[in-house]
Each structure stands twice: as structure tokens, then as C-alpha cells.
Amino acid sequence: MRIDIDNWNPITVSEVNEVFSKIPINWCIAGGWALDIHMGEETREHKDIDVIIFREDQQVLYKYLYGAWDLYKAENGKLEAWIQGEYLCSKHDIWVSKDANSSWAFQIMLVDTENDEWIYQREKSIRASIEEIIHESQDGIPYIKPEIQLLYKAGSSIIRNKDFQDFQTILPFLDAREKKWLRDAINKQFPCGHYWLNWL
Template sequence: MRTDYDNWEPLTVSNVVNLFTDLPITWCLAGGWALDLHLGKQSRQHSDIDVIILRDEQESSYDFLSREWKLYKAQDGVFLPWVQGEFLTDTTDVWVSKNHNSPWAFQVMLVDTFENNWIYRREKSIKKPLNEIIAKTNEGIPYLRPEIQLLYKGGSSKVREKDFMDLQTMLPILSTQEKEWLTLSLHKQFHEGHPWIALM
């Protein structure tokens, strides 16, 4: 069982694109890199790199990635090997390394869908059509739309300093529609209010 949470040597964006391009599934970059791809430049250092896949397409992803990578499901603060034939129904986070001792290279985040809609796991009334959750750079790199990525950051049980910094970086370039969607979604998740709402 691994506990080396901080042992990272993340792949570059180009590495991830090269790896996932040949995989016939829906995928995109997420996390801080997704925001920077929307921004058009790197705004801060990134200690890791995240890739989103659809939960329903996890078997194809496992078969492809497990040929050259070791996959660990992260659940309740514990890393356990993801084994062939195991369908992850609740796990949302898979950490990936080249072998059992090497640093973490990237994370795979599994998202839920229903009837061609992305479903926000923390508040299932929040959803979007699948064809509206991913944007692409001019070079064709897919990334999670900024308003959705910011919801994941702001909707976490622990909003980190870097998450607030990311919001401040993105606010000047978010469209009115993106801000309205994020505001409405935060209201749905946090009925008592959320500190980010006033900023928008």
C-alpha cells in the first residue's frame, strides 16, 4: 500500500496529449492545467496533472493504460491497486505511476454521466450536456470548461489557497454566462451561501 502522496514527477501537457490521443474515449485535461489552457498561458506552478474520463468508459481506459502503467484507486486516504475486471462504481480518483516505486505521473478523475449529461457528484441536480463540458485550444487540446473546473475547486470540502488564486486569475476572462452558471451552481450546492458568490 502506497502512502507517498507528495512523490510527484508529473507528465507534461504534451505527454498527456500524446498518451491519450490514441484512446477512443471522451477525455480532457482538468485541474489547474485546464484553467491555464483556457487562459492561454501558465499562471502558476503545477505539482500534478489531472485527466478526466467518463466512468462508463473506464474499462477501455484501464485496458489501454495498464499495458504500461500501474493504476491505484484512491479512496478514504488509501491507495489500492486497481485490478483488471474491477469496475469502479464509487471511486473518483485514480493515481498513475510507471511502476510500484516510481513517482506519480498523472491522475485520472472519473466523472458520472446520465443520458448524455455530465452529473456533478456533490450535487446531482447540477448537470450539463456532455458536449458542453469540454473546450479545446487552438491546437485541439481538450480541457474541462473553466466554470466547471472552478465549481470542483470551490465546491470542495476544503478550498485551498491555490483554488482561490485560480478563481482570481480566471474571473477577469470568464464570460457573463460562465459566471452566472458558476454562481447558480454554488447556490445549489451551498444553500447557506458561499464566499465566492459575492466576488462574481
């Protein structure tokens, strides 16, 4: 088990693409970097980098990363080695480093699907077809659509300053359809209201 949760030295978006483009699965950049890819510029400093894959692809992912990278299951502040052949039924986060003494290089988030639909884990009635949640940059790098990423940020139990900053930065660049989707999704997760709705 590792406890160095702040020991990050993330690889770049291009390096992530180099790693994952060789793996025959669906994947995309997530987090703040996904929003910056959408914007076409780096709008703030990023201390980590996130990649989404679908849960059913985890064993293919493991096969391609094992040996070149160390893989750890992350849950409730604990980081334990993800061992070969172990299927993760409920865990969502995998942290990756070159070896046990290296900084964290990137994080993988496992998301659930059903009948070719992405399922939002915090409110399972929120769904979209797999094709509808991913954009591709001019360089061919897949990233999660901004309204989906903003839902993840809005729906967290703790909304960090950088989450609200990201929301404010990208909001003027969302079109009417994207704003409506985000507004409807937030209302569904938070029927009693959410302060981000004041801007939507």
C-alpha cells in the same frame, strides 16, 4: 498499497495528450492546468496533472493503459492497486505511475453521466450535456470549461489557497454567461451562501 502520496513528478500536458489521444474515449484535462490552457499561459506552478474521463469508459481506459502504467485506486488517503476486470462503481480517483517505484505521473478522475449528461457528484441536480463541459485548445487538447472547473474548486470541503488564487486569476476572463452558470451552480450546492459569491 502505496503511501507515497506526495511523490509527484507529473508529465506534461503534451505528454498527457500523447497518451490519451490513442484511447477511443472522451477525456479532457482538468484542475489548474485546464484553467491555464484556457488562459493560454502557465499562471502558477502545478504539482500534479488531472484528467477527466467518464465512468462508463473505465474498462477501455484500463485496457489501453495496462502494462505501460501502474494504476491505483485512491480513496480516503489510501492507494490500492486497481486490478484487471475490476469495475469501479463509486471511487472517483485513479493515480498513475510508470511502476511501483516511480513517482506519480498523472491522476484520472472518473465522473458520472446519465442520458448523455455530465453529473456533478457533490450536487447531482447540477448537470450539463457532455458536449457543453469540454473546450478544445488551439492545439487540439480537450480541457474542462473554466466555470465547471471553478465549481469543483468552490465545492470542495477544503478550499486551498491555490483554488482561490485560480478563481481570482481567471474571474476577469469569464464572460457573463460563464459567471452566471458558476453563480447559479454554487448557489445550488450552497443555498446558505458561499464567500466566492461576493465576487460573482
